Amino acid sequence: MDVVKILLLTLGGGLEHALNVYRQLKDLQLEIVEGGNVLINGISVVGKGTNSVVFKCRPEITKNVELACKLRRGDSTRSSFAPEGQFLHLANTVGVGPEVYAYYKDIVIYRYIDGIHIDTWWREASPEKKRIVVEELMSQAYKLDKIGLSHNELSRLEKHVLIERDLPVIIDFESATLGSRNNVTQVSNGLMRLGLKPPAESLRTYKRCLCIDAFKEILRFFLDQL
Ligand SMILES: Nc1ncnc2c1ncn2[C@@H]1O[C@H](COP(=O)(O)OP(=O)(O)OP(=O)(O)O)[C@@H](O)[C@H]1O
Numbered sequence: 721m722d723v724v725k726i727l728l729l730t731l732g733g734g735l736e737h738a739l740n741v742y743r744q745l746k747d748l749q750l751e752i753v754e755g756g757n758v759l760i761n762g763i764s765v766v767g768k769g770t771n772s773v774v775f776k777c778r779p780e781i782t783k784n785v786e787l788a789c790k791l792r793r794g795d796s797t798r799s800s801f802a803p804e805g806q807f808l809h810l811a812n813t814v815g816v817g818p819e820v821y822a823y824y825k826d827i828v829i830y831r832y833i834d835g836i837h838i839d840t841w842w843r844e845a846s847p848e849k850k851r852i853v854v855e856e857l858m859s860q861a862y863k864l865d866k867i868g869l870s871h872n873e874l875s876r877l878e879k880h881v882l883i884e885r886d887l888p889v890i891i892d893f894e895s896a897t898l899g900s901r902n903n904v905t906q907v908s909n910g911l912m913r914l915g916l917k918p919p920a921e922s923l924r925t926y927k928r929c930l931c932i933d934a935f936k937e938i939l940r941f942f943l944d945q946l
């Protein structure tokens with residue numbers, strides 16, 4: 721199917737929006753690829769949010785690089801995806817998030833994650849695998865705290881963490897902010913929703929000192945439950 725038609729059917733917002741997104745894809749020499757488990761108006765895509773539709777995509781020059789293109793919906797409340805691209809780029813500097821490839825007003829392009837949402841993964845995973853994921857996820861949260869980049873939506877891990885080859889990848893930095901350091905707290909709340917008890921005392925200490933010892937205590941408390 722014609723790309724503009726695909727964009728028109730999936731993004732909404734009329735022909736003007738579809739053409740704008742099309743031009744940005746063309747400028748970056750990227751092609752979107754149909755496929756994925758979510759169906760919008762008969763078109764399969766990788767994911768759908770309130771502000772975006774996520775497609776698989778690839779550079780025109782090479783067919784075997786798998787990327788994800790997060791495209792702004794016509795009815796999005798956000799005027800630009802550039803801040804999200806910048807926050808993701810910042811997260812990448814400490815090894816967090818899918819590696820960003822490029823971003824533009826209506827597009828963020830980053831590595832395609834061949835994974836599943838953490839809540840689905842959690843139901844089947846062994847205690848050992850869960851321990852590795854919890855440790856890795858908490859370490860990523862700690863790294864974000866250290867650079868003062870707050871994701872702000874991590875208490876809903878089920879929407880913002882994908883598991884790829886049994887390792888967690890934090891996605892969707894659209895609500896991120898600079899300055900506060902509460903990712904460890906957010907992830908702890910998220911783990912609670914997956915059935916783990918939170919270490920209230922160590923969390924309070926961590927909030928005050930943001931120190932490695934309190935972080936280690938929090939982590940130990942979670943790991944001991946698995
Ligand atoms: N890099 C990726 N690789 C594979 N799938 C992805 C990737 N990024 C996002 N997705 C899928 O697309 C969905 C929507 O992405 P995202 O959460 O970034 O969009 P959103 O518009 O911010 O959504 P929401 O309105 O829920 O906040 C995700 O839940 C996930 O299933």
Ligand SMILES: [Mg+2]
Pocket residue numbers: 769892894
């Ligand atoms: Mg979002």
